[in-house]
Amino acid sequence: MDRQISVKGPYNFFQALKRLKIDPLNDIDFEKQAIKIPLIINEKPVVVRLQQIGTVEAPIFRIVTFTNIEKAEEAEVFCQLERIFHWDVPLEDVYHYFKETDLGALFERYRGTPFVCDFNLYGSLMKTIIHQQLNMAFAYELSKRFVMNFGQEIDGVWFYPSPETVSKLKVEELRELQFSQRKAEYVIDTSKLIANNQLHLDSMRTLEDEEVIEKLVAIRGIGRWTAECFLMFGLGRMDLFPIQDIGIQNGLKKYFQLNIKPTKEDMLQKSEAWKPYRTYTSLYLWESIETD
């Protein structure tokens, strides 16, 4: 597969790559504005190279598959990429929407910055559990060790291990990677639920946000923050604003020049005006504390 598609601008792919680069597992070529992406197509691992060859205002993407696929599978590749990179979201409209709010300057600064999802649902959930409470550097170090020890490398790209593989791990194997006892249990036990078909991540695509949260927080090791991050980075939902998140709290503190971190009540009250696109608020607030 080797094809090109145009996308509605503005779409700042470089900005997206900068964010993706935070994860050491991603294979990014800034000079060529390209990234290799691990996809699962019909249960087979497929490596895709995505390159931006247009401009921010008129983006064009070249999609090349490394792995051989059937002609009929090309549509699925495109479908997954569109969902991950949110090519269908008119960022100009989002920008105009927020320009009239108290976040105008933030959205001015990040105009055209797209929201990019994780590459698959299971990996997204595991990564989020692993990242709970840790500083970013160590969090990504842990998820990297997890994938490099138990996942699979194909054409230079890392795939997360399958739920079946992780469900068979012993807690000690993750303790060796410096997981806490609890975190190791959460990762393995949640994977068991998925491997045993007691938890269907894919079927959550058709559920409302609150229904997904309800199902996920019933699982030991998954709290509201993790469920909200899964909705955002896994399912690609547009209106998530995790008020427990330290990064969001610090982003608001910085943007509004507060002396202390905002309270839950302040955050909920302020965020009313940012519906129904609070995922972009969250994303840009994170961006604002990372890239200085």
Added chain:
DNA sequence: GACCAGGCGCACC
């Protein structure tokens, strides 16, 4: 050494 990081469960009241 204390305290905090893109939390969570559990033990207490």
Added chain:
DNA sequence: GGTGCGCATGGT
């Protein structure tokens, strides 16, 4: 139904 604590480790 709230509050306090431990967890692994690295940075400040």
